[in-house]
Amino acid sequence: MSLPVFAVVGHPNKGKSSIVATLAEDESVAISPVPGTTTDARRYTLSVDGEPHYVLVDTPGFQRPGELLKWLRSKTDKASERADAVAGFVAAHRDDPRFHDECELLTPLLEGAGILYVVDGAKPYGPEYELEMEILRWTGRPRMALINKIGDGDFEAEWRQALDQYFSIVRVFDALHADFEKRISLLRAFAELDEAWRPRLERAISALESERAHRRLRSAREIAACLKETIAFEEHASAGADVTPAALDALKARLEEKLRQRIRRRETQMFDRVQQIYRHETLSREETGQLIQDVDMFARENWEVFGLSRSQLAMTGAISGAAAGGGFDLAVGGTSLLLGTGIGALIGGAGAWFGSSELARLKTIAGSLGDKVVQLGPITSPNFPWVLLGRAWFHHSLVAERNHAYRDSLKLAIENEQNLMNSLPDSLHRELGRDFQRLTRGELADDAFAEFAGRIEKVLALQPVEILV
Numbered sequence: 001m002s003l004p005v006f007a008v009v010g011h012p013n014k015g016k017s018s019i020v021a022t023l024a025e026d027e028s029v030a031i032s033p034v035p036g037t038t039t040d041a042r043r044y045t046l047s048v049d050g051e052p053h054y055v056l057v058d059t060p061g062f063q064r065p066g067e068l069l070k071w072l073r074s075k076t077d078k079a080s081e082r083a084d085a086v087a088g089f090v091a092a093h094r095d096d097p098r099f100h101d102e103c104e105l106l107t108p109l110l111e112g113a114g115i116l117y118v119v120d121g122a123k124p125y126g127p128e129y130e131l132e133m134e135i136l137r138w139t140g141r142p143r144m145a146l147i148n149k150i151g152d153g154d155f156e157a158e159w160r161q162a163l164d165q166y167f168s169i170v171r172v173f174d175a176l177h178a179d180f181e182k183r184i185s186l187l188r189a190f191a192e193l194d195e196a197w198r199p200r201l202e203r204a205i206s207a208l209e210s211e212r213a214h215r216r217l218r219s220a221r222e223i224a225a226c227l228k229e230t231i232a233f234e235e236h237a238s239a240g241a242d243v244t245p246a247a248l249d250a251l252k253a254r255l256e257e258k259l260r261q262r263i264r265r266r267e268t269q270m271f272d273r274v275q276q277i278y279r280h281e282t283l284s285r286e287e288t289g290q291l292i293q294d295v296d297m298f299a300r301e302n303w304e305v306f307g308l309s310r311s312q313l314a315m316t317g318a319i320s321g322a323a324a325g326g327g328f329d330l331a332v333g334g335t336s337l338l339l340g341t342g343i344g345a346l347i348g349g350a351g352a353w354f355g356s357s358e359l360a361r362l363k364t365i366a367g368s369l370g371d372k373v374v375q376l377g378p379i380t381s382p383n384f385p386w387v388l389l390g391r392a393w394f395h396h397s398l399v400a401e402r403n404h405a406y407r408d409s410l411k412l413a414i415e416n417e418q419n420l421m422n423s424l425p426d427s428l429h430r431e432l433g434r435d436f437q438r439l440t441r442g443e444l445a446d447d448a449f450a451e452f453a454g455r456i457e458k459v460l461a462l463q464p465v466e467i468l469v
């Protein structure tokens with residue numbers, strides 16, 4: 001059975017390419033406020049796990065519908081000959097540059113595509129559209145009209161009156177913001193256009209639905225792996241045999257910066273992978289907003305919004321867990337202890353990110369020839385995994401709902417006074433708290449990883465905050 005093919009046609013600049021990008025989940029479709037950006041018809045196939053399900057054809061808009069219709073009418077006055085007249089037009093004008101766009105958009109229809117006619121419901125209806133609709137009727141292909149609104153006007157009622165006369169199905173569809181359910185419901189409407197397409201489209205719908213769940217699980221695994229790896233990060237440096245306190249401070253600062261860089265890179269990689277899962281590879285990210293002015297993961301504001309509040313930390317036992325992990329009492333003593341005892345101390349400045357908690361402890365271990373080797377890490381800050389999870393959760397929620405027509409960068413900003421983690425159910429909170437403690441101590445067994453990822457998946461299934469896109 002051949003794939004259902006839908007040609008998206010209409011006036012220039014009405015959101016045709018946007019609709020193709022959204023329905024084909026393709027970020028490479030050219031979308032632009034400049035009319036005439038799409039010059040040739042191009043096919044975009046939606047595939048799931050390598051299996052193709054349907055094809056969208058992006059087409060240039062009508063340029064000379066009046067002349068085209070006049071030509072068609074001059075050829076026949078019989079309804080039964082109209083489709084042949086359209087084929088005759090394309091055959092006669094294939095090399096005529098004046099009708100390049102018309103030939104491009106009519107060709108897929110002659111090859112059997114269904115029609116998705118796109119109009120802008122924010123602008124008034126006008127008789128010039130009648131020419132286009134009439135031409136589409138001449139093709140005799142199954143057709144549906146989509147009212148896409150670009151801007152604030154509302155002329156839907158007036159459009160419907162006109163469209164109902166030419167199209168068997170008329171739907172409102174927001175090319176930029178339609179969510180998953182809206183897309184699925186549109187596919188169901190496509191299935192009604194032509195009986196022959198129904199089985200293929202129903203298959204497409206169930207493939208998309210299971211892919212959606214699968215994408216969440218794959219993302220959860222990426223995030224879980226990122227948490228597991230970053231918590232275990234360590235940086236080493238040789239301090240020499242007779243290191244002075246000042247030299248040690250400098251070394252500490254260098255290691256800390258290296259550790260932060262590594263965490264940032266690993267987080268970036270995780271974000272990229274999650275975006276790949278949702279076919280949003282090239283979508284850029286920015287971190288702006290009222291609360292988060294700094295692009296840095298380690299900005300204090302980020303820790304306060306994405307991680308746990310101080311009281312939440314205490315409640316989940318994360319602080320006492322860290323203390324039980326060893327070194328907590330020494331840590332609060334500050335750097336002077338380091339030289340004396342050679343074990344754990346606060347990293348200067350780290351406490352400021354979140355109250356009294358440090359990111360990781362500095363240890364000295366004996367090197368060869370009386371050399372001192374210092375080690376920073378693994379990461380012991382109880383809030384660190386929550387911050388990373390909070391950011392990953394928020395990022396995922398934006399990416400998972402994002403349309404492929406919407407090209408503004410992702411804004412990783414929450415304008416909410418609450419801690420993100422407040423919206424987690426208590427039980428999940430407790431379980432994750434235990435997972436994080438195990439990770440911090442390096443005690444999360446490999447066979448427990450799947451369960452850990454499963455809990456992250458439960459987090460991803462929740463909506464973190466009202467997302468304004």
Ligand SMILES: Nc1nc2c(ncn2[C@@H]2O[C@H](COP(=O)(O)OP(=O)(O)O)[C@@H](O)[C@H]2O)c(=O)[nH]1
Pocket residue numbers: 011012013014015016017018019030031032033034035036037038061148149150151174175176177
């Ligand atoms: N606000 C808004 N803008 C849209 C919508 N659909 C398309 N646009 C914008 O309108 C312009 C033309 O869109 P495009 O898809 O290239 O139209 P085409 O010429 O018909 O293919 C682009 O700047 C789009 O971002 C919509 O639903 N809402």
Ligand SMILES: [Mg+2]
Pocket residue numbers: 016017018030031037038058059060
């Ligand atoms: Mg276009």
